[in-house]
Amino acid sequence: MSEYNHREIERKWRDYWENNQTYRTENIAGKPKYYILDMFPYPSGAGLHVGHPLGYIASDIVTRYKRLKGFNVLHPMGFDSFGLPAEQYAIQTGVHPAINTEQNITRYIEQLKNIGFSYDWSREVRTSDPKFYKWTQWIFMELFRSWYNRKTDRAEPVETLLAHFEQHGTEGLEAVCDEEAPAFTAGEWKAMSEREQYEITLKYRLTYLADAVVNWCPALGTVLANDEVKDGVSERGGYPVEQKLMRQWMMRITAYADRLLRGLEEVDWSESLKEQQRNWIGKSTGAEVTFPLAQDLEGGAGNPGIKVFTTRLDTIYGVTFMVLAPEHELVPSLTTPEQKAAVDSYVSAARMRSERDRMADAKTVSGVFTGSYCLNPFNGQPVPIWLADYVLAGYGTGAVMAVPSGDQRDWTFARHFNLPIIPILDAQQDIDQGADPTKEGRYVNSGIIDGLTFSEALPVLIRFLEEKGLGKAKINYRMRDAVFSRQRYWGEPVPVYFRDGLPYLIDEADLPLELPGVDKYLPTETGEPPLGRAEGWKYKGQYEYELSTMPGWAGSSWYWYRYMDPHNEREFADKTAIDYWRNVDLYIGGSEHATGHLLYSRFWNKFLKDRGYVPEEEPFKKLVNQGMIQGRSNFVYRVKDSVGEGKTPVFVSAGLRNQYEVTALHVDVNIVENDVLDIEAFRQARPDLAEGAEFILEDGKYVCGTEIEKMSKSKFNVVNPDTIVDRYGADTLRLYEMFLGPLTDAKPWNTNGIDGVYRFLKKFWRLFYDEGTDIRAGKWLVTDGDPTPAELKSLHKVIKKVAEDIENLSFNTSVSAFMVCVNELTALKCNKKAILQDLVVVLAPFAPHITEELWAALGNEPGTLSKTAFPAFNPAYLVEAAVEYPVQINGKVRTTLSFPLDTAASDIEKEVLANETVQKWLEGKPPKKVIVVPKKIVNVVV
Numbered sequence: 001m002s003e004y005n006h007r008e009i010e011r012k013w014r015d016y017w018e019n020n021q022t023y024r025t026e027n028i029a030g031k032p033k034y035y036i037l038d039m040f041p042y043p044s045g046a047g048l049h050v051g052h053p054l055g056y057i058a059s060d061i062v063t064r065y066k067r068l069k070g071f072n073v074l075h076p077m078g079f080d081s082f083g084l085p086a087e088q089y090a091i092q093t094g095v096h097p098a099i100n101t102e103q104n105i106t107r108y109i110e111q112l113k114n115i116g117f118s119y120d121w122s123r124e125v126r127t128s129d130p131k132f133y134k135w136t137q138w139i140f141m142e143l144f145r146s147w148y149n150r151k152t153d154r155a156e157p158v159e160t161l162l163a164h165f166e167q168h169g170t171e172g173l174e175a176v177c178d179e180e181a182p183a184f185t186a187g188e189w190k191a192m193s194e195r196e197q198y199e200i201t202l203k204y205r206l207t208y209l210a211d212a213v214v215n216w217c218p219a220l221g222t223v224l225a226n227d228e229v230k231d232g233v234s235e236r237g238g239y240p241v242e243q244k245l246m247r248q249w250m251m252r253i254t255a256y257a258d259r260l261l262r263g264l265e266e267v268d269w270s271e272s273l274k275e276q277q278r279n280w281i282g283k284s285t286g287a288e289v290t291f292p293l294a295q296d297l298e299g300g301a302g303n304p305g306i307k308v309f310t311t312r313l314d315t316i317y318g319v320t321f322m323v324l325a326p327e328h329e330l331v332p333s334l335t336t337p338e339q340k341a342a343v344d345s346y347v348s349a350a351r352m353r354s355e356r357d358r359m360a361d362a363k364t365v366s367g368v369f370t371g372s373y374c375l376n377p378f379n380g381q382p383v384p385i386w387l388a389d390y391v392l393a394g395y396g397t398g399a400v401m402a403v404p405s406g407d408q409r410d411w412t413f414a415r416h417f418n419l420p421i422i423p424i425l426d427a428q429q430d431i432d433q434g435a436d437p438t439k440e441g442r443y444v445n446s447g448i449i450d451g452l453t454f455s456e457a458l459p460v461l462i463r464f465l466e467e468k469g470l471g472k473a474k475i476n477y478r479m480r481d482a483v484f485s486r487q488r489y490w491g492e493p494v495p496v497y498f499r500d501g502l503p504y505l506i507d508e509a510d511l512p513l514e515l516p517g518v519d520k521y522l523p524t525e526t527g528e529p530p531l532g533r534a535e536g537w538k539y540k541g542q543y544e545y546e547l548s549t550m551p552g553w554a555g556s557s558w559y560w561y562r563y564m565d566p567h568n569e570r571e572f573a574d575k576t577a578i579d580y581w582r583n584v585d586l587y588i589g590g591s592e593h594a595t596g597h598l599l600y601s602r603f604w605n606k607f608l609k610d611r612g613y614v615p616e617e618e619p620f621k622k623l624v625n626q627g628m629i630q631g632r633s634n635f636v637y638r639v640k641d642s643v644g645e646g647k648t649p650v651f652v653s654a655g656l657r658n659q660y661e662v663t664a665l666h667v668d669v670n671i672v673e674n675d676v677l678d679i680e681a682f683r684q685a686r687p688d689l690a691e692g693a694e695f696i697l698e699d700g701k702y703v704c705g706t707e708i709e710k711m712s713k714s715k716f717n718v719v720n721p722d723t724i725v726d727r728y729g730a731d732t733l734r735l736y737e738m739f740l741g742p743l744t745d746a747k748p749w750n751t752n753g754i755d756g757v758y759r760f761l762k763k764f765w766r767l768f769y770d771e772g773t774d775i776r777a778g779k780w781l782v783t784d785g786d787p788t789p790a791e792l793k794s795l796h797k798v799i800k801k802v803a804e805d806i807e808n809l810s811f812n813t814s815v816s817a818f819m820v821c822v823n824e825l826t827a828l829k830c831n832k833k834a835i836l837q838d839l840v841v842v843l844a845p846f847a848p849h850i851t852e853e854l855w856a857a858l859g860n861e862p863g864t865l866s867k868t869a870f871p872a873f874n875p876a877y878l879v880e881a882a883v884e885y886p887v888q889i890n891g892k893v894r895t896t897l898s899f900p901l902d903t904a905a906s907d908i909e910k911e912v913l914a915n916e917t918v919q920k921w922l923e924g925k926p927p928k929k930v931i932v933v934p935k936k937i938v939n940v941v942v
Helices: 004-018 053-068 084-092 095-115 130-144 158-168 186-191 195-203 253-263 271-281 311-317 335-353 355-360 407-416 453-467 575-581 594-612 652-658 677-683 723-726 730-739 751-765 788-805 811-827 833-843 848-859 905-914 916-922
Strands: 031-039 072-074 146-149 154-157 205-215 222-224 242-251 283-291 304-311 321-322 368-375 382-387 399-402 470-479 496-499 502-505 543-545 586-589 624-625 627-637 650-651 664-666 694-696 705-709 883-889 892-900 927-931 937-941
Touching: 004 095, 004 723, 004 730, 004 848, 031 053, 031 575, 053 072, 053 586, 053 730, 053 788, 084 095, 095 723, 130 146, 130 205, 130 594, 146 158, 154 158, 154 594, 158 186, 158 195, 186 502, 195 502, 242 335, 242 927, 253 283, 253 594, 271 594, 283 311, 283 453, 304 311, 304 321, 304 399, 335 368, 335 382, 355 730, 382 694, 453 470, 627 652, 650 652, 705 892, 705 905, 723 730, 723 751, 723 788, 730 751, 730 811, 730 848, 751 811, 751 848, 788 811, 788 833, 833 848, 883 916, 892 905, 892 916, 905 916, 905 927
Parallel strands: 031 072, 031 586, 321 382, 586 624, 650 694, 883 937
Antiparallel strands: 146 154, 205 222, 205 242, 283 304, 283 470, 321 399, 368 382, 496 502, 496 543, 627 650, 627 664, 627 705, 883 892, 927 937
């Protein structure tokens, strides 16, 4: 083959790799391992666009490079295939989600294979496959069978908890548990019935049932995660979302809060990503304080008081009002008859806003007075109780003691509602002064701490609280226990049944608990989740199953272990395999998973480590977030007064649009080339806009406008990688995506720029083949001659550069280095095998198809390229033996002369003056001065 035919070459080698299982990975004891993982995709019906493969290309380059460096590399791919989009499609069409999901996965696999990724497809996993989710259910069961022992700082089997109860009751127990877990003696424990004992354990288990405030979407009939809600509506469909108290399965991720924080010091992640996790966990040291109500509640509720958590106990004398979350459980009983209408209206409005929106909205001031008061526990002063939606029921206690002299938001609220502001520092008259009590000032108007400094006041306040039984020092976390159930069909069934109202695990032998068939994928008429529609679906024919399913993050919280041993039917992965691969060396994925997925994954990994199933505390040693490839949108400009009944639409070219009043309309970028519109294709694609339209051209062309935007179907700027692969080849796509810029940066896609990369590959090909004017006359050019120093220098520059770049994930500069090298070798007319064979190996991770073809053409066994060694860099070839000196005569370069590095300046001067060209320009005149700048230039002044 003398012509670079990318279609033929790439099809040939894709088939070869698949038929010969070239990239199948075995566990090889004694060989160094490297585990590279991509965050696996959700298989949507739209398939991949050119922005999706960016991270996959980067990880594949590293994979291929590490193989060449002698590592046994695990590089798998799978699909996060449970999800709301498939369920919504099923609701609309009546087609089972599994069918649509299978079709989408088939499409994804085809596209991924077309780009030449070296995945071991024999290890593919799908979270919706019962063989996979059997083990997701098993991990849930292990969590249910475990509790967190603060003494040992790890999860332990419930049996050790029961043993403690049996011997000591709750005395000496340090456990993570429900707030209302009772204290009891060993004797009291033994006197309990089996049911009572079991109910006690439910308050300690790492997964448990509880009432939680959730994002409820009535139109979708399900709970949504925070990242599925935007501006108070569902991200999918735009349906209203409200805050609702519901019975849900929860996970005690808060038990691992400190370990999740500490673990961030052990991993190679970006500091910004670590900071996002720290902020999400939100560790705070402070105190929990009870504010007694001014009077007992009616209905026998007594005086429960209002508990608040504060990091600024020193400001308690400045409290002038209390703020509760609208969902706080005491709101109904605290609301006076006079305030009921206003409170009900406010609570109803707050339910329609997501927690994320409420937390982000710092400008809007809203609230309502309940009509009731509580008492400041330090001075007995009455404190009015208000509601405000910036307080969240699930964070802390759902109540905030407001100190307007010490907090900006409280100050704004107080000013808005004309509430008192009490300065509490002698150096502070108003919050606007921003006094810092830890550095200056003594307290005034502050009872038992009057005249004290910050460091003096805190111990006094804490001691007073504890002596009076009004509170205690406490560490709090912004992170809350994770809601683990969804009222959906398309998710993992929870392996739980109910007997006499209590949850029990099904037998392990009954795993997997598979999804039953239903007539519709909607909630039942009585409001139960879709699984409530399954006829006769009962455990052992008599017990009700849990009807909620697991959330989307369940399967993705452990999937990297299944890749280690994907076909094991006895356990989630064999211990030998886990001990070999251990954890992920390099993880690449989107920054949108900075909190949810990564926190849950780390939590489950630490739990599995506690229980002895895995050896590593952290699952992902190095993590990189690839940047987004943005779309380059094109626009056509329609003249405004050309629209209407009986009028002919007129479109004006971009360069002429300022002469008219126009409307800019997105146009499909796939019918635009170098910003020039294919008018006939536009007429066919958008007859609603362009049928019968007139086009005002410039220079005979219709030029479109451009703008950089997010790549999306609505903006008609989605570029299908299949189109690029067909036209230019997968190797061109791979190189071009890396060439666009640093991996972690956002960058615009511009198909216009891809021609340069394609020309580079053709130029690289011509180092091996002379295509000639008639392609049939092309011939093989490679010879066995010895390389010159210049050729070796060019090769070893690129060996050094590419090896360093791949280790540093700086792929864009590698592509530039390849282009420079090929240009240099072309100029040197280098066709020597000793140079070109090593260059093929260096380029192989980036452009695997063309290099496989040339590797075989060079006489190597087909398919052995991935098993060879990356060329060793020899620094000796980069040492300059001579220097090229430009010779200037009166400031103008007239010739260039080469001298050995150690040539003395006097000898250089002699040879320059003796040179024929220099003599010609001197015209027989003696030079006034000769200046030799070592290793740079010679300047002769006449």
